[in-house]
Amino acid sequence: MAEGERAFTADSFYRYLTEEKKLMGVRCRSCGTLSPEPRPMCHSCHSTEMEWHEFSGKGRLSTFTCISIVPLSMAAKGYGRDNPYCTGIVTLEEGPRLSARILGVDSRNPQTIKTGIDMVLDLDDVDPDSPAPSFRPA
16 A cells, blocks of 8 residues: 555545545456445455545435434434434445435435435535435435
8 A cells, every 4th residue: 555545444434525525435456346335355356456446426326215213323413203314225326336325305205205316425414423425316
């Protein structure tokens, strides 16, 4: 790993999200496989020749769920039976899938949310204590 390069860890992934507002994953130098999660070894060919890869932040909503029975951390943010939140799987433009919060949709009326819609990365309000990628309709 070159000097100044970040290790392929969750901490580095979260720093990219919170500080640089980038969705960074890894690319295998041996076979080209992309992964939106940082990992020291390719899940396809098992090579350890990995490098950081910046994803475009564009994708499509593959599936979703609206959650109204929430964990304590989300209840503290005001979510619950009367204010559900949405989470889903976004298929990134580059191919891999990523689990993420889905913003900008009506979680109280999930019938209005359609799979296949174009999504864009939204890192405006990343929680520094619990960073996670979020997407919204493009």
